[in-house]
Amino acid sequence: MQEPAITEELIEAHGIKPDEYARILQILNREPTFTELGIFSAMWNEHCSYKSSKIHLKTLPTSGPQVICGPGENAGVVDIGDGQAVVFKMESHNHPSYIEPYQGAATGVGGILRDVFTMGARPIAAMNSLSFGEKDHAKTRRLVHGVVEGVGGYGNCFGVPTVGGEVRFHPAYNGNCLVNAFAAGLADADKIFYSAASGIGMPVVYLGAKTGRDGVGGATMASAEFDETIEEKRPTVQVGDPFTEKRLMEATLELMQTGAVISIQDMGAAGLTCSAVEMGDKGGLGVRLDLEKVPQRERNMTAYEMMLSESQERMLMVLDPAKEAQAKAVFDKWDLDFAIVGETIEEDRFLIVHNGEVKADMPLSRLSSSAPEYDRPWEPSEPAAELADVPQIDPIDGLKALIASPNYCSREWVYEQYDSQVMADTLRIPGFGSGVIRVHGTDKKLAFTSDVTPRYVKANPVEGGKQAVAEAYRNLTAVGALPLATTDNLNFGNPEKPEIMGQFVEALRGIGEACSALDMPIVSGNVSLYNETDGQGILPTPTIGAVGLIAADEEPILGYARDGHVLLMVGRTGSHLGQSALLAEVFNREDGDAPAVDLAEEKRNGAFIRANREWIKCCTDLSDGGLALAAFEMAEASGVGVQLDSDDTATLFGEDQGRYLIACSFDAAEALMIAAGQADVSIETVGRFQGDSVKLGGSEAPLSELSEIYRGSFGAAFG
Amino acid sequence: MKAAVIVFPGSNCDRDLAEGFRKAGLDVQMVWHKDTALPSGIDIVGIPGGFSFGDYLRCGAIAANSPICNEVKTHAERGGYAFGVCNGFQVLTETKILPGALLRNAGLKYICRTVGLNVAESQSVFTRGYEAGETIRIPIAHHDGNYTADAATLDQLEAEDRVAFRYTDNPNGSDRDIAGILSSNRRVLGMMPHPERACDPAQGNEDGARLFAHLTAALAEA
Numbered sequence: 001m002q003e004p005a006i007t008e009e010l011i012e013a014h015g016i017k018p019d020e021y022a023r024i025l026q027i028l029n030r031e032p033t034f035t036e037l038g039i040f041s042a043m044w045n046e047h048c049s050y051k052s053s054k055i056h057l058k059t060l061p062t063s064g065p066q067v068i069c070g071p072g073e074n075a076g077v078v079d080i081g082d083g084q085a086v087v088f089k090m091e092s093h094n095h096p097s098y099i100e101p102y103q104g105a106a107t108g109v110g111g112i113l114r115d116v117f118t119m120g121a122r123p124i125a126a127m128n129s130l131s132f133g134e135k136d137h138a139k140t141r142r143l144v145h146g147v148v149e150g151v152g153g154y155g156n157c158f159g160v161p162t163v164g165g166e167v168r169f170h171p172a173y174n175g176n177c178l179v180n181a182f183a184a185g186l187a188d189a190d191k192i193f194y195s196a197a198s199g200i201g202m203p204v205v206y207l208g209a210k211t212g213r214d215g216v217g218g219a220t221m222a223s224a225e226f227d228e229t230i231e232e233k234r235p236t237v238q239v240g241d242p243f244t245e246k247r248l249m250e251a252t253l254e255l256m257q258t259g260a261v262i263s264i265q266d267m268g269a270a271g272l273t274c275s276a277v278e279m280g281d282k283g284g285l286g287v288r289l290d291l292e293k294v295p296q297r298e299r300n301m302t303a304y305e306m307m308l309s310e311s312q313e314r315m316l317m318v319l320d321p322a323k324e325a326q327a328k329a330v331f332d333k334w335d336l337d338f339a340i341v342g343e344t345i346e347e348d349r350f351l352i353v354h355n356g357e358v359k360a361d362m363p364l365s366r367l368s369s370s371a372p373e374y375d376r377p378w379e380p381s382e383p384a385a386e387l388a389d390v391p392q393i394d395p396i397d398g399l400k401a402l403i404a405s406p407n408y409c410s411r412e413w414v415y416e417q418y419d420s421q422v423m424a425d426t427l428r429i430p431g432f433g434s435g436v437i438r439v440h441g442t443d444k445k446l447a448f449t450s451d452v453t454p455r456y457v458k459a460n461p462v463e464g465g466k467q468a469v470a471e472a473y474r475n476l477t478a479v480g481a482l483p484l485a486t487t488d489n490l491n492f493g494n495p496e497k498p499e500i501m502g503q504f505v506e507a508l509r510g511i512g513e514a515c516s517a518l519d520m521p522i523v524s525g526n527v528s529l530y531n532e533t534d535g536q537g538i539l540p541t542p543t544i545g546a547v548g549l550i551a552a553d554e555e556p557i558l559g560y561a562r563d564g565h566v567l568l569m570v571g572r573t574g575s576h577l578g579q580s581a582l583l584a585e586v587f588n589r590e591d592g593d594a595p596a597v598d599l600a601e602e603k604r605n606g607a608f609i610r611a612n613r614e615w616i617k618c619c620t621d622l623s624d625g626g627l628a629l630a631a632f633e634m635a636e637a638s639g640v641g642v643q644l645d646s647d648d649t650a651t652l653f654g655e656d657q658g659r660y661l662i663a664c665s666f667d668a669a670e671a672l673m674i675a676a677g678q679a680d681v682s683i684e685t686v687g688r689f690q691g692d693s694v695k696l697g698g699s700e701a702p703l704s705e706l707s708e709i710y711r712g713s714f715g716a717a718f719g
Numbered sequence: 720m721k722a723a724v725i726v727f728p729g730s731n732c733d734r735d736l737a738e739g740f741r742k743a744g745l746d747v748q749m750v751w752h753k754d755t756a757l758p759s760g761i762d763i764v765g766i767p768g769g770f771s772f773g774d775y776l777r778c779g780a781i782a783a784n785s786p787i788c789n790e791v792k793t794h795a796e797r798g799g800y801a802f803g804v805c806n807g808f809q810v811l812t813e814t815k816i817l818p819g820a821l822l823r824n825a826g827l828k829y830i831c832r833t834v835g836l837n838v839a840e841s842q843s844v845f846t847r848g849y850e851a852g853e854t855i856r857i858p859i860a861h862h863d864g865n866y867t868a869d870a871a872t873l874d875q876l877e878a879e880d881r882v883a884f885r886y887t888d889n890p891n892g893s894d895r896d897i898a899g900i901l902s903s904n905r906r907v908l909g910m911m912p913h914p915e916r917a918c919d920p921a922q923g924n925e926d927g928a929r930l931f932a933h934l935t936a937a938l939a940e941a
Contacts, residue, residue: 152829156860157770159731243729243773250728334728417829419860421916422768424735438921 003034003304010034014041020372026130027366035303035352035359039367042270042278042308046529049371052495053527056505060512064521066484068189074115074266075185076523077192080549082427084439085119087448089524090129090489090545091443094531099177102144105179106154106240107312111160112183114266117249118315120193120256124423125437126155127164128181129450129543131487133174135406135717136223136512140169141191143177144718150240152417153182153228157242160247161426163435164448165545169406169453180489180526182450182545186439193256195265197283197318197344201435204276204287204342207331208248208314210297214223214238215271215310244313244336251334252315258330260323260489267314274306276342277350281368283318286349289342303352303359303655318344342483354371378501384459387578387592392649394694398582399632400709402625409713410636428558432637433620434475434548436556443552447481451626452544454539456594459579461503465510465542466597470657474621475520477606478660480557480613481548486515487535488544493537495529503540504529508656510597511542517599518606520546560638561663567631567642568669568685570605570676571622572658575648581624582653601658608681609660615668617673623658628652628696629688630661635694636707638663644687647697663689720745720938724765725791725807727752729780732768732915736804739915740765743931745938752785762938763800765793766807768860768913778821778863779809788814800938801907802845805861808899808909817900817909819868824861826891831860833924835887836898836912840880843905844941848933854887855926857912862912866893866900877898881919883908 004010011021012035024032032040045050062070068085069077075089081666093108100493109126116123128151133140155162158185165421189649196202255261263283265275272289280287291306301309319327319340331338345351352360355434402408415430427445428436434447451471457464467644471484476483488511493500515522531538550556577583618638622630627644635642647654664672671686676683693702722740726733729930737747742762748758752771757764771782782788789809795801795816803811811817824830833856838849849855868876873894876882884899891911899910914927 031783053767149828156829156831156862157731157773159769243775246731246770247728374903416832419829419831421732421831421858421860421913422735424732424738424916424918472804 003300006031006037011602014038015045016041023372024386026678028362032196033360033472035307036134036362038304039273039360042273043367045261048274050527051372052376053376053504054373057402059249060508060522061516062521062523064519067521067523069192071525073194074118076487077119078523078547079189081442083189085187085189086547087116087119087187088182088186088487088547089115090180090182090487090543091115091526092489092491092528093181094176094491094528095149098177098232100237101143102150103148103237103239107238108179108181109151109154110240110242110245110450111268112181113245113489114159114268116183116185117252118193118264118266119187120191121187122253123160123183125183125184125435125448126160126162126182127350127448127545128179128451129166131168131173131178133169133177133373134171135290136170137174141718147177147179148414148417152222154240154242154701156419159422160245160542161420161422163420163426163437164430164450166450167411167414169540172539175536176538178340178491178538178541180543182487184448185549190241193264195263195278195282197263198283199262199278199287200344200346201533202318202344203383204289204341204344204408205317205319206294206339207317207342209241209244209311209337211306211309212297212311213301213305213309214561216305224600238310238312240312240509247334247336248313251330251336255327255330258323258326260327262318262320264315264317267316269310271309271311274512277364277367278476279316279318280350280364286345286347286364287342287349288353291352293341295338297341301498307352342684351636355576356434375545376495376501377498378505379498381461381502381506384593385591390649391585394650394699395628395647396699398586398649399628401586402581402629403710404708404713406627406714406717407585408581408625410711411714412510412711413714413719418670427556428479432633434479436479436558440459440485445550445556447476447479447548447550449451450543451475452541452543454541454586455590456577457540460594461506461540462510463594465507466514466599467594467657468542468544469511469514469518469520469601470597471621471623472544473520473602473606474660475602476546476548477556477609478619479623480610481550482610483518483520483546483548485523486520486544486546488522488542490525491528491531491538491541491543492530498535507540507542514597514599515564518603545715553619555613557613557616557619561618561634561640563640563690565617565663565689566662566666566669566685567658567689568662568672568683569627569686570681570683571659572656572682573651575650576656577650577654580653580655595655595657597657602655604679605660605681608676608679611676612672615664615672616662618663620661622661626653631687632694632706634661634663635703636710637687640689641691641693641703642687642689643695647699652696666717672718720935721761722747722763722765723750723758723761723763724767725750725752725787727771727785729771729773730769731767732913736765736767736914739918739931743935745935750787750926752782752787755786755788755790757794760865763802764794766803766810767802768851771806771810779806779813782810783795783813792816795808795902798904798906803909803913804913804915806909809863811907811909816907818872818904819866822865823863824865827896827907829862832890833858834890834912837887839882839885843883843901843908844934844937845908845930846883847916847937848929856924857914857927858916859890859912863912864891864893866897868894879903881902884910
């Protein structure tokens with residue numbers, strides 16, 4: 001087949017900038033072939049190369065005594081004691097989900113699960129953070145249905161419990177929804193598998209599903225802004241098959257037991273190209289691939305198509321040749337394709353041969369380690385507009401507005417479509433704070449949360465970045481878990497705009513400071529830039545996924561409030577209404593600064609909660625909607641009425657940080673007050689649980705009426 | 720006492736079902752779908768939940784034609800005990816060991832939720848730990864749990880007292896609120912809800928553990 005000539009248009013269509021093309025000419029000392037151009041475009045696009053973000057990501061804290069493996073591998077690995085490790089990562093699948101919501105979201109889940117089991121870990125928990133446009137936007141309903149069904153369709157079939165997540169709506173996502181998928185797995189700490197190849201002349205083995213033309217150019221698409229031609233991009237979205245992935249996972253874990261696997265890398269973005277280059281580059285080796293040996297689903301596929309295909313459920317590995325027969329037996333058992341498609345070579349060379357013809361021959365290390373890196377110009381964000389007066393409102397009216405909003409009503413409609421209990425170790429399903437699962441066969445528990453408040457990040461990227469981490473810290477703490485580590489999924493607009501790059505740089509600074517102060521190093525993550533449509537960027541959305549540990553001899557805080565319980569607030573009484581949920585939902589305003597985060601106080605208050613768990617029946621952090629919404633959610637989950645003493649709008653709905661609500665008996669409240677005094681922690685009684693109504697100061701409504709609004713609003717809006 | 724748990728590609732509650740049996744004191748042997756014989760000396764066959772063969776074609780349809788299912792059929796025809804949960808119930812209907820079929824949920828969405836079940840009979844080895852008429856709480860997690868059969872079959876099931884569980888608040892459109900049914904010899908139970916997910920005090924619900932405990936005791940007497 002005649003390959004197209006390399007023209008300026010073709011180079012541009014591959015998203016390669018003129019200076020980058022000059023670099024290609026210099027590396028090769030000649031014009032690239034069509035296949036080589038495709039490979040460069042796949043490796044050097046933003047999605048795979050992190051070329052705009054790399055220099056800033058290096059500033060993040062990534063180490064600590066608990067960290068076994070930080071960023072750079074398929075997923076981060078964190079020690080949880082007794083020779084066990086939790087392996088986790090969060091990754092975006094934003095662009096594909098906007099184009100084809102079901103398959104985009106499904107393959108996002110598939111990709112992150114593969115990252116986890118590629119490391120040798122069996123997935124044990126999943127979460128997803130979803131951001132959609134405004135409720136009434138023409139595309140929103142279809143996206144919500146498609147994405148939720150896609151997430152469920154993949155995760156449910158695969159058999160991993162979905163234990164948490166977020167769903168938000170804001171006009172800034174009208175043209176770019178966000179789908180951030182998190183997965184965590186469990187492994188033996190001394191049996192983690194990495195991607196670095198080793199040994200010369202070792203067989204490079206292809207496993208899993210066959211290669212088709214789906215997703216060709218997908219990673220390049222994910223690195224470009226959208227415009228009205230978006231529908232034309234549909235063929236670049238991959239199609240997922242969770243049944244194959246489930247078999248691939250079982251077979252991979254079984255294969256790892258045989259000792260045959262030297263190194264392994266899943267085929268995600270840029271498929272065969274990216275996985276082969278990663279393995280070679282990390283191992284300091286070259287790779288030769290003979291493409292006619294690749295299992296193919298379609299006829300007459302070209303080298304270009306095979307190298308860029310993003311067909312799902314595929315793995316590449318370097319195998320111990322002595323154990324080839326054993327390995328093949330495992331894959332035959334699971335009816336999966338298994339083929340030796342190449343070998344490791346000594347020279348720094350990426351050699352692609354198809355039916356005896358050399359299609360690409362390039363220095364391998366220059367594709368990855370020496371990919372372009374930019375220090376893009378950025379400007380500090382403008383300080384947010386000062387908060388104008390906020391009038392007092394009837395507190396129950398304010399609460400009703402929040403719980404009727406798709407942003408703060410119950411997410412039951414969503415999470416009931418996810419299997420949250422498969423594997424039979426789920427101790428807390430989604431709906432109220434962190435998800436909690438037991439580490440199978442032990443008394444240890446792991447807690448999972450995902451958090452970010454994009455409107456804070458927009459108003460004040462540094463404090464907003466800190467807040468995302470602090471809220472994750474609090475959500476883990478509220479179930480009694482010690483926060484261990486973090487994964488970050490950084491979703492921003494076009495980095496070529498200095499103000500967007502400024503948001504990125506400053507948010508990262510806040511995240512880094514908070515992760516250091518709260519001892520939650522970042523062990524994995526993903527950057528998604530160019531989330532813009534027609535020049536309109538999303539809210540800066542650095543999603544923080546975090547994992548906490550509840551030791552075998554520690555009780556989780558998973559109880560409920562009872563009639564007669566006292567309601568205590570840990571942390572200082574506040575009145576910060578800038579960028580609050582109330583302001584947005586009731587007054588349709590987004591003015592004022594984001595609340596400031598005092599990291600020392602966060603740490604002190606968190607330690608207090610964990611140390612005094614024996615007195616605490618039920619606990620939640622204060623975040624969106626402040627005291628009023630947190631108290632309502634606790635009452636609603638517990639099925640008992642609540643009364644708050646204050647009727648001041650700012651006291652009830654202010655979103656000051658570092659705060660928790662506790663339900664406990666009167667005697668326990670006394671003990672907590674004494675302990676708080678000793679620990680220099682602010683604590684006060686703010687109300688009590690009683691009866692069957694919600695009373696905020698002098699304003700009152702039956703719990704059942706509010707509960708109906710809270711539980712029914714999501715379905716009413718989208719069902 | 721010994722149970723065999725069948726593993727199809729795509730089964731994902733196989734470990735959960737095995738643990739349910741084990742916690743009640745049974746020895747468990749996992750059996751691969753390509754096997755052509757059940758292990759000797761087993762007292763019950765468990766068919767787990769999940770997505771056997773990806774739910775492709777129809778839920779349970781491909782699994783029902785796998786080699787081991789011939790053996791399960793023979794085992795049931797000989798009067799052996801069998802217990803299918805969720806996808807396992809779908810497999811039991813596809814093999815015709817139990818009558819009827821499981822269609823897509825009436826609301827067309829997957830549902831994961833803990834629901835109320837009315838224990839409709841307490842005379843089988845599976846249900847004798849419950850009082851007839853008692854309400855228990857057991858999680859469901861399925862996309863295709865809408866039990867359907869022709870009127871004559873439904874009448875017969877009721878006349879022979881073979882409805883084991885009924886939903887108290889029908890979540891999926893099942894005919895006559897049916898959540899689980901027994902074979903005519905009462906030795907095979909298929910049910911959509913997952914009792915193996917309600918076996919642990921840490922999860923705050925042990926309504927499912929009673930099924931496994933009494934089943935084990937009954938098998939020991941049998």
